[in-house]
Amino acid sequence: MLLPFFQWLEKFWLGQYVVGSNWLFPVIESVHLLALALLGGSILIVDLRLVGLGLSGREVKEIAREARPYMNFALVMMVSTGIPLFLSEPIKCYYSPAFWVKMWTLAIALIYTYTIRTKTTRMEFVHNTARRQMLVGALSIALWFTVASAGRWIGFS
């Protein structure tokens, strides 16, 4: 059902522009990768704390508040470099299971991060919070891990 849409995207000028250049795809891909490192760091520092590791001597709230602008920035960079990468090969993506796994888990991870996870990191710490924090952190790591792995796998299929 989506195939005609992807075929239409294949002709879109931005993707064609990337395809027409020897350098553009690798350069955008590199920026995508740099943003991944920043995204990984800004998410992991909070998730590690949620599961009781890393900066365990500090409050979750503080670390989450500090990491948030970097996470937001990294996500904006990921999406704005990811779109031209996708547009350079929409049909290939359409037939790639890794692409669909990535997009679905990405949607889930984004919603999860900005709802449940954000809410948890803002909660006042009371005696039964630790368990919830641990669960929320572990699920976040698992979700983003899947997004990143599936993303890398698009390139292999």
Place this chain on the structure above:
Amino acid sequence: MSLLAFCEWLAATQGSIALHESLYMYPLVESVHVLALCLFVGLATILDLRLLGKVLRGVPVSQVADRLLPWTIGGFIVMVITGSLLFYAIPIRTYQSVWFRGKVIFLLLAGLNVWIFHSGIYKRVTGWDMDERTPWPARRAGIASLVLWALIIVFGRFIAYNWFDCDIQPQSAFVNWFAGCVVAAN
């Protein structure tokens, strides 16, 4: 034995050929290499940004460093192991890659940067642990680390592309020299 001869020998070993030709092992190793990047460069970036006073200003520098160290070391070990395997799978082409050689130089500089930081200003960290704006040698280390790791990532990614490969001639004299290409005289 020259390094090139060593790489030629390496490329002829069964393990290298098997890894190179494997359908799943090579992509798997490469994926782990990329994911460990989040752990290693991602968390190192947090420390660099703390040194620059851009994040976690209320947390002592030594606390950030100590608490993240096991994770960055773990990530680094995974990076070295998977990186070595990636080299092992494609030894000659990688050895003669301008990007790989650039990456190695930046890696050595990054190591030097860590050594300078830890043997110098970090020894006196108790004096500036809570500073939002850390002393210049510490900020310098943070900037150098950010720049070097960004270059290492980009150069690493570019190893996969063949613009400057030795078997695509003619290349510029600089590329042939820097990549150590053996160009047949005509």
